Amino acid sequence: MQSFIAAMPNLKLSRNSHLPFVFKPKLVPASIDDPIKLLKKAADTKNLRTGKTIHAHLIVSGEPSKSVDIFQANSLINLYAKCDQVSIARHLFDCLPKRNVVSWSALMAGYLHNGMALEVLGLFKTMVSVDGLCPNEYIFATIFSSCSGSGRVEEGKQCHGYVLKSGLLSYEYVKNALVHMYSSCSEVESAMRVLNTVPGGDILSYNSVINGLLEHGHVREAMEMLGMMVSQCMDWDSVTYITVFGLCARLKDLRLGLQVHGQMLKNDIKCDVFLSSAMIDMYGKCGKVSNAANVFDRLQERNIVSWTAIMAAYFQNGYFEDALGVLSKMGNEDILPNEYTFAVLLNSSAGLSALRQGDLLHTCVEKSGFKDYVIVGNALINMYSKCGNIQAANEVFLDMTCRDSVTWNAMISGFSHHGLGKEALNVFQDMLAAGECPNSITFVGVLSACASLGLVQEGFYYLNQLMKQIGIEPGLEHHTCIVGLLSRSGQLDQAEKYMRTMPVKWDIVAWRTLLNACHVHRNYGLGKQVAEVVVRMDPNDVGTYTLLSNMYAKSRRWDGVVKIRKLMRERNIKKEPGVSWVEIRNTTHIFVSDDNMHPESSQIHEKVGELLAKIKPLGYVPDIAAVLHDVEDEQKEDYLSYHSEKLAIAYGLMKTPTNAPIRVIKNLRICDDCHAAVKLISKVTNRLIIVRDANRFHQFQDGRCSCADYW
């Protein structure tokens, strides 16, 4: 095998490995009985070192005059292909004087495993047209799989015809691969036709079809398929369990999930990293974090996917700190995050509005080279947007080389939440120009943008014309946007009429939108009626009582205020205290209205007094009507000064450089008085102040707010 040996480029063992065996003969038996068998074993266990040693042995012991042993050559190609050394496999292949079908199939499988599906299709053409070889069932299994990987259904369909005529479709491997090709290329009908009309086939085909259905959102059909599979009494393999757990996760069907878990234990299925991750995911999506943590804690073997799955389970159930905490535990075991991990971490930071944490993660993303993954870019946009830094979100957006619909939606709704309707609509225009198809989420952002700009006609145009054209059925959330749109422009009666006449099953969010509008437009008559509806829908919602009591107070109906307080006492509803927080360097400072817990409390109060004195000449009048009537008049102003957001902003002004923006997060809606005060504070201090309240973002700058006094 002389030419073959000479062609072998990478034979010298890696720098830190042992010297070639000729100097250490005891490492390898003097003669190898069955090198083919050993090479197969090395390939199957991905043991490149052993494989190379055997290769070396073959070179040294080979008779120079002997011609190439095709069996040995194929085994070597297989070895390097399996060990992710495709270029070496290719080199050996190219140097072969003669190749057979096995040589081709081994090499093709190597390319396929390295994600180079198109290369496989090219090889196939050469094999047939140049070498004139006849493809067999092995080749077609690989070809169909390559078609799945590259989305080349047309080539796959031609091969489908061939395997049908030649009878190769009777091989289960071929049939499974074909079914999988159709399933993954969203031709599920064809997949089911092959599955049902060609005799034979096994559990793998069912796995493929159910997965294909799930991936394209046909959950009901996937469930039906599961039923058919169960009725055929097939033995499930571990992929079936993974598939069915995926189905449970999608349906959030905990009962089925537990049942399948039980069956899995009974049947003594080996739980590998794939299966355990699917289980963690299922429990997470079904809201059972404790079960997910249980599965995770018992794992013998964990990989990055297991870690990301448990992290995601915490995140999806609102345990953002726990999700972030997983990162350091991972670090202890020297596991490095990947793009999915970063996406979960960034979204957890977004959930906490932890800008500092998000910034740190952004740095890690840049350093570790994951910044160009779409899911990471999307998560960065989401994080910056939810943490109140919409400019940074936009920078990430503009910097992205590859965008998907989630990217566009994140930017549109980000601008909308920040009250930047114009920017949101511009991004929407760019999205259309870029050829990205909007979906129903896009239109929620677009309609909210119309609302914040008061573009009533445009809003209706998007709802009735454009959405129809694209084929998106308006849902509850779109109709709610219309309620907001009408309300915002002051057409409260129209909004109320829209809710009364449209055949929509309105939820509490829609009613609250109308209620808010009544509050902002001081239409307390309608407001009180709407509030009654909201209270009936959720008797425990503190916000509604607060709003209602506020409306009574503003219309000086103290009897109403008393009534509401009595109602709240009876129903044992406690008023949630106002809490605001602000991040200064590495620390989050928390302020609760009316308390003096902060160590610098007296300086802060002094600062608030100073600020209020500065803005009074600009027209600030404390809104004492908003304060409950049983408080002494001279105390009312004090009450207002100690609102948590005022304390947090004052502290931010004390502790940050003069040009730094201040970001405050508040648990409740910002009150009228604070809103008016902060506008003027932004003017006298010349600062950008961003407040995220329970509903939205307020960007205060130069005496104005991005919400245009509507929130």
Added chain:
DNA sequence: AGGTCCTCGG
């Protein structure tokens, strides 16, 4: 001597 299915984000 060679081949197929699967887990983590919105």
